[in-house]
Amino acid sequence: MARTEGNPDLSIRSIQSIFGTPFTDGNKITLLKGLDSFNIIFNAVNKAREFICLAFYIFRNDETGTELAEILRKKASEGVRVYILYDHFGSIGTPAKFWGYLRDSGIRIRASRPFKWTAPFHYVRRDHRKLIIIDGLYAFTGGLNIANEYRGYHLISKKIMRKKKGWRDTGILLEGPIAATLFEEFRRSWLLWKGGVIPAIKQTRRVKGELPVLPIFASSARGRRRMRKLLYFSIAKSRKSIYLTTAYFTPSRRMLQVLEEAVNRGVDVKLLLPGRSDITAALYAARAYFTKLIKAGVEIYNYQGEILHAKTAVFDSVWSVIGSANLDFQSLRRNDEGNVGIVDEDFGTQMRETFYEDLGNSDRVELEKWVRRPLYEKFKERFFALFRKRL
Secondary structure: OOOOOOOHHHOHHHHHHHHOOOOEEEEEEEEEEOOHHHHHHHHHHHOOOOEEEEEEOOEOOOHHHHHHHHHHHHHHHOOOEEEEEEEOOOOOOOOHHHHHHHHOOOOEEEEEOOOOOOOHHHHHOOEOOEEEEEOOOEEEEEOOOEOHHHHOEEEOOOOOEEEOOOOEOEEEEEEOHHHHHHHHHHHHHHHHOOOOOOOOOOOOOOOOOOEEEEEEEEOOHHHHHHHHHHHHHHHHHOOOEEEEEOOOEOOOHHHHHHHHHHHHOOOEEEEEEEOOOOOHHHHHHHHOOHHHHHHHOOEEEEEOOOOEOOOEEEEOOOEEEEEOOOEOHHHHHHOEEEEEEEEOHHHHHHHHHHHHHHHOOEEEOOHHHHOOOOHHHHHHHHHHHOOHHHO
């Protein structure tokens, strides 16, 4: 049974009451990070017997995408039903020929959030989820996309590919009833984007798992409001520690306020952000808020080395959230996002240890040094912060 001693305000009952969706009990969980993540995911996909559902923001036709495509083609040839839902904007560079190659193998493919001339401004809304469901028994979610940079393949010339550390990301492999719950999320999305009806699962298999998992999926304005409500609740009810990791950070006034209030209650608040980013504008926009946060008592760390792309939160080392949502305007107000939450002290301890391991590869932003940064850096921060709702 899950260990949930500690803060009663972050209990399963309290979180369910706030979010309005029940936890799914009896699951096994494997935390994924580093180069082994893709091997674990691909091996699980290779064992599928009935169906595979994939929803990804980015699905490229590079070495990583091609390797997965070949596994999916093989499974389709064995009679396994394969469904791929990709975001139109996120995968815009993936050629139609690649999708056609997969369709010719019997794989069903749909694009979510496609561009429409009748509603061009809706194109700012993205399906940012990362989700795989296998036979209703296994599920994966997290921050990883299907692309080389996440796996550690880097092109150093036109013909030479070097494998080194991929972007620092976090995923989670779930086994148990939660897979069937997430399958229903995929079925709804598939139907919404005109993929047709996917047969329901007739029965679910129990596993020797104990952990309760909460699906935190948002694909509507109401869903995003519920996700924000849960986030602010989790911050407000934490008593000891709040450890937040995010790739993109453009906080609202309310977020700044609740983080400051947490520090004033004596909570240890630490924020882990990228030291460098694939989106430079977003990096500078985030830094525009550093001075205010540090003065309020929030500890900020910049991850060094490869790009940090993980999106995780750990509250009081008992309530953990892993998924696709960043702490920025796009994720919290516009995107379709997918996360899962786990209430368990043992898993929370594992998440906390992972966070501190990342801090060991990070530099703390010290106020005295930070305020002396060059004037042109401050100008870029303020300039890009003006566009925080567009990044």
